[in-house]
Amino acid sequence: MVTVLQARTRGMTLMRMPLTVWGIFTATVMALLAFPALFVGAVMMLLDRLLGTSFFMPSLVEMGQHLQHSGGSPILFQHLFWFFGHPEVYIVALPAFGIVSDLISTHARRNIFGYRMMVWAIVAIGALSFVVWAHHMYVSGMNPYFGFFFATTTLIIAIPTAIKVYNWLLTLWHGDIHLTVPMLFALAFIVTFLNGGLTGLFLGNVVVDVPLSDTMFVVAHFHMVMGVAPIMVIFGGIYHWYPKITGRMLNEALGRFHFWVTFLGAYAVFFPMHYLGLLGMPRRYPEIGETSFVPDSAATLNAFISVAALAVGFAQMVFLFNLIWSLSRGRQAGGNPWNATTLEWQTPETPPGHGNWGKELPVVYRWAYDYSVPGAERDFVPQNQPPARRATWEAAP
Amino acid sequence: MSVILLFLAVLATIAGWWLSKQRLTAKPWLEEGAIGDFPGGGASALPAAKIGLGVFLAVAGSLLALFVSAYAMRMHMAQDWRPLPEPKLLWLNTGVLVVSSIALHRALLAARRGRMDGVMANLLAGGGSAVVFLAGQILAWRQMAASGYVPASNPADAFFYLITAVHGLHLLGGLVALARAIAKAWPGVATDQLRLSVELCAMYWHFLLLVWLGLFGMLLLT
Ligand code: HEM
Ligand SMILES: [Cu+2]
Numbered sequence: 267m268v269t270v271l272q273a274r275t276r277g278m279t280l281m282r283m284p285l286t287v288w289g290i291f292t293a294t295v296m297a298l299l300a301f302p303a304l305f306v307g308a309v310m311m312l313l314d315r316l317l318g319t320s321f322f323m324p325s326l327v328e329m330g331q332h333l334q335h336s337g338g339s340p341i342l343f344q345h346l347f348w349f350f351g352h353p354e355v356y357i358v359a360l361p362a363f364g365i366v367s368d369l370i371s372t373h374a375r376r377n378i379f380g381y382r383m384m385v386w387a388i389v390a391i392g393a394l395s396f397v398v399w400a401h402h403m404y405v406s407g408m409n410p411y412f413g414f415f416f417a418t419t420t421l422i423i424a425i426p427t428a429i430k431v432y433n434w435l436l437t438l439w440h441g442d443i444h445l446t447v448p449m450l451f452a453l454a455f456i457v458t459f460l461n462g463g464l465t466g467l468f469l470g471n472v473v474v475d476v477p478l479s480d481t482m483f484v485v486a487h488f489h490m491v492m493g494v495a496p497i498m499v500i501f502g503g504i505y506h507w508y509p510k511i512t513g514r515m516l517n518e519a520l521g522r523f524h525f526w527v528t529f530l531g532a533y534a535v536f537f538p539m540h541y542l543g544l545l546g547m548p549r550r551y552p553e554i555g556e557t558s559f560v561p562d563s564a565a566t567l568n569a570f571i572s573v574a575a576l577a578v579g580f581a582q583m584v585f586l587f588n589l590i591w592s593l594s595r596g597r598q599a600g601g602n603p604w605n606a607t608t609l610e611w612q613t614p615e616t617p618p619g620h621g622n623w624g625k626e627l628p629v630v631y632r633w634a635y636d637y638s639v640p641g642a643e644r645d646f647v648p649q650n651q652p653p654a655r656r657a658t659w660e661a662a663p
Numbered sequence: 664m665s666v667i668l669l670f671l672a673v674l675a676t677i678a679g680w681w682l683s684k685q686r687l688t689a690k691p692w693l694e695e696g697a698i699g700d701f702p703g704g705g706a707s708a709l710p711a712a713k714i715g716l717g718v719f720l721a722v723a724g725s726l727l728a729l730f731v732s733a734y735a736m737r738m739h740m741a742q743d744w745r746p747l748p749e750p751k752l753l754w755l756n757t758g759v760l761v762v763s764s765i766a767l768h769r770a771l772l773a774a775r776r777g778r779m780d781g782v783m784a785n786l787l788a789g790g791g792s793a794v795v796f797l798a799g800q801i802l803a804w805r806q807m808a809a810s811g812y813v814p815a816s817n818p819a820d821a822f823f824y825l826i827t828a829v830h831g832l833h834l835l836g837g838l839v840a841l842a843r844a845i846a847k848a849w850p851g852v853a854t855d856q857l858r859l860s861v862e863l864c865a866m867y868w869h870f871l872l873l874v875w876l877g878l879f880g881m882l883l884l885t
Contacts, residue, residue, distance in 0.1 A: 303725075305726065
């Protein structure tokens, strides 16, 4: 965080930063403020166990014996945990939002649509995510007015989030889309995140959440939105930046195989869980036994999910192989294989030497998204290229 | 959770104020050229270490605010809260901590004027009184325990130990930084480095004093 505040190179104003950096920056601030809640909860739980305090432990009978605890409140733990827990989901999501913006812009050769709105949305989501935690506690017996309040804040967060999705789509619109492996993963992210965000809207409403809470529907929701979607971005990021880190490209064919099996496989795993949840199948149970509402066929669906998960797992072996194999056998990448504008692609050496830049730090003259600028000589203008050609492109029609 | 929300609201106000000076409404796609052409947006003139400490105080502050939130909530969650008699010793400890803070403030003033003897004496006084404070806190614990107030006896007692421990550990961490400042002051020359170190220590001490006054007040009132 202090790096972003104090160690930006000359010319790198906040509004010239790539969205990746904005996402990571905001997530860092959030992490610093959210993790203390987890810490407080953990310390107090530890004391309950070690010193016999009753912060969270109510009076309990265990194996016929009265434990010495009394009066503690598990709800208090839930408050502390989710005060950390909900910001945490956006700590995961915001860097992913940032990275995916940069992947899309680079691989569609188009400036990101609505950069300012993207920045504001990141900041707004970061702030709002601290006032929605109790949407995880609708069934804890809290005051119904609180439920109403938290449902409202929860649904308000959907607005900046939706703005981001629209802006990604508008960036793609009329873009010169290159379906490279990083781009495939970025597109998969958008679809998956949209899917998970929509089920979030269901769960954000108290009346819908009460029957769905603690069912497989919730598992489907958060695996789509926090599991699969960010992992798509992580993979996209690895395929995108691997050439800068190693100097070689990852194998394209293996990458495509990895993408399709992972993407379709993840849907085969998590999509059916929505249905299981609607049936009423509870989460966290190792075995549910006989119920009147879960048909036997649910077990068949679970078996199918397991098979799909194994296939996805196998595809990751292929990915690991690709990572290692390409280290020595991959195609030489050159310094800037994707013709990207941001600074990391302009380093004098690839992989970058110690300190990245040698003696002279780069100076930034423009924002991170000068793709397909009319009149420019190439379809991208690096951030550190001085504005010498201004006259020519201003003269262009 | 209202205490932590209030604290975060203060932080959000500061962050908002800072962001409002960062030209977030600039249209970067139109602003091509060297930095000098556009006002604002560079790094701040403050040393990075000072900003780092500010960030740390925000984090430590939210940690303590969360403990206070938990305290306030647990009080009313069951009928088992029995307020505890705070040992009189705590008043004395509070006085010692005030002295410690004053000493560090004087060290800072001396460092600004370049008077090295004053820096050294006050740093040592500040450190010494902080150690006395910690010893006093431990003594207070022992008095409490001797009269039967142990963590498991009542949530009020548990919070007393927990909160004083958290505050004490922060002070202990501060002592490490203070020891390093003293090491820097040892050669007897006033450097910018030293001034910065002393300033950071003083900032941190005042913060911990303020926090202690808040926590002590809370313990007394409830
Ligand atoms: C518009 C956006 C979203 C809304 C309205 C929303 C709403 C909800 C609600 C109401 C629940 C509680 C369900 C229950 O336990 O009954 C929930 C669970 C969860 N959400 Fe979201 N969510 C959204 C976005 C996200 C995002 C972006 C992430 C992560 C990147 C995420 C991660 C999770 C996780 C991990 C859980 C499960 C927690 C558990 O174990 O109980 N959600 N969501
Ligand atoms: Cu949440």
